[in-house]
Amino acid sequence: MKIKQAYPYWNPYIVGVGIGLLIILSFVVTGRGLGAIGAFNGVMASLVHAIAPEYALSKAAFSGYLSGVDHPLRDWVVIEIAGVCVGGLISGVVSGRFKFEVIKGPGISKVTRLLFAFSGGLLMAFAAKFTRGCTSGLALSGGSVLSPGAWLFMISVFIGGYSVAFLMRKLWN
Amino acid sequence: MQIPEVTLLLFALLTGIAFGIFLEKAGFGNARKLVQQFYFTDMRMFKVLFSAIVTAMVGIYWLSYLGWLDITQIYINGTYIWPQVIGGIVFGFGFVMCGLCPGTSCVAVFTGKLDALAVFAGIFTGLILFAEVEPHLAGFISYSSIGDISLYEVFNMEYGMLTFLIILVALAAFWFAGRVEERYSRKTS
Numbered sequence: 001m002k003i004k005q006a007y008p009y010w011n012p013y014i015v016g017v018g019i020g021l022l023i024i025l026s027f028v029v030t031g032r033g034l035g036a037i038g039a040f041n042g043v044m045a046s047l048v049h050a051i052a053p054e055y056a057l058s059k060a061a062f063s064g065y066l067s068g069v070d071h072p073l074r075d076w077v078v079i080e081i082a083g084v085c086v087g088g089l090i091s092g093v094v095s096g097r098f099k100f101e102v103i104k105g106p107g108i109s110k111v112t113r114l115l116f117a118f119s120g121g122l123l124m125a126f127a128a129k130f131t132r133g134c135t136s137g138l139a140l141s142g143g144s145v146l147s148p149g150a151w152l153f154m155i156s157v158f159i160g161g162y163s164v165a166f167l168m169r170k171l172w173n
Numbered sequence: 174m175q176i177p178e179v180t181l182l183l184f185a186l187l188t189g190i191a192f193g194i195f196l197e198k199a200g201f202g203n204a205r206k207l208v209q210q211f212y213f214t215d216m217r218m219f220k221v222l223f224s225a226i227v228t229a230m231v232g233i234y235w236l237s238y239l240g241w242l243d244i245t246q247i248y249i250n251g252t253y254i255w256p257q258v259i260g261g262i263v264f265g266f267g268f269v270m271c272g273l274c275p276g277t278s279c280v281a282v283f284t285g286k287l288d289a290l291a292v293f294a295g296i297f298t299g300l301i302l303f304a305e306v307e308p309h310l311a312g313f314i315s316y317s318s319i320g321d322i323s324l325y326e327v328f329n330m331e332y333g334m335l336t337f338l339i340i341l342v343a344l345a346a347f348w349f350a351g352r353v354e355e356r357y358s359r360k361t362s
Contacts (some may be wrong), residue, residue: 009206010198012220013347018195019221020228027233027243030181031341032190032248036276037296044300061304074187082174083189084196084276085283091197092284101287103204114291117204120271121278121295122302123263129303130260130314132181133250135274138257139222142250144229146324146335149252153261154222160265165211168269172208 006096023144030076033141037134039081040125041065046072061129077137105172116171193280202280204272205289211269213357216350227343234336244332254317271295 023033045065049056051070056062065072072078092098104113128134131153133142139157142150176184199221200206209215236242268274271292273281278296281289307314319327325335 005315009217010195012199012217012225015195015199015220016224017224017228019192020230020232022191022195023229024232024236024334026207026246027229028236029176029184031246033229034188034276036274036279038332040275040296040300044297047297048301048304050275059304059307061300061307074182079182079185080189080192081276081279083186083191084193084279085189086186087190087193088197088202088280089193089197090190091194092280095197097197097202098284100287103281103286104287104288113288116299117271117273117288118295120267120269120273121292122299123267123270123295125276125296125299126303127264127267129300129307130253130256130310131264132253134264134276135222135268138250140225140229143226144233144287145244145247145249146230146332147250147252147330148319148322148324148327149257150250151255151324152252152254153257153264154190154348156258156261157265157268160262161178161211161269162265163262164266164269169212169353170268172205172272173212 007094019140020144021119023141024143027145032076033137033144034080035077035133035137035141036081036084037125037128038077038137039075042072042075042078105170107173113171116168192276193283196277196280197284201273201277201285202284204281204286207277208272213353215358216354219350220347223343223346227340230336230339231233234332238333249321249323251321252319253315254319256314256316 026033041060041156045062046055048062049066056066089098102110104110124134131138131149133153135157138150139154143154196202199217201218201221206215207218210218230249233242233244237244273289273292275296278289278292282293323332325332330333
């Protein structure tokens, strides 16, 4: 039986130039770049609003997304991230990389991996509220238009990452 | 020029699809692949991030130089020095712990990676937690704001000159990243 091999990854510089052109196009058409965490904010605000409307409106972190005339999901960054999900799915399937699995280093259990994944996600979401953006919306898009904060953020992410990488090595290698 | 909202949202969807394909093809749907950046064995996160920024930066510079894009009309992320530095460091901790960023976690979830579902859960929990404590942190969040100014204004430089210098730094960094990678991958293989 022939084992289906996944297609190789693309050259990172080709991907980089491609994403760069996408950012230019986005700025020309809409006046803004790409984003990611903003979509989570929008989805979360509408989710909380659906479950507990009064609670959602009482919290500044959510009410900001609910005050507009449009539904919070009818938003540029939410639709863009929906596209990212679709694009990732298409590319994953076509490239033979779609597979239900837990990605982790060989030396740790699945439960450990999932606990760290959860905690890492929590820290990023929390931090992105202070920075006003994540790697897409702030580092990539803000970096391209020479926002000082975007460059400070980028450098800080690398400092933070490298400073804990040794401690976390068992998770991955 | 006023673009109808539906057209804009369709554009958002198509842009997102292209972005998602690029991220997946770069290998960023896989946390273990992405996080190798921090172990020097595969610097593709840095390469993609920096080549994308340089490409977009140069493109936007030329479009504005030629008068086809009004730089004063586009969105420039506001700078809040300390929140962005401290937040960035904490974001970096989170990045290495989960191996993904918010954007790439979407690609990971939609290519079947179950660990990325835990990242999603973490992000949503983080947002709830933040909503609860926000009133106590309001002071720090808006601390040390210097407004929506640009890096060339901070350095008191010409826009084109700073763009040129960043290209030089990027080229040196790409060369250096290649050397580091060569050295560390030899060590591990």
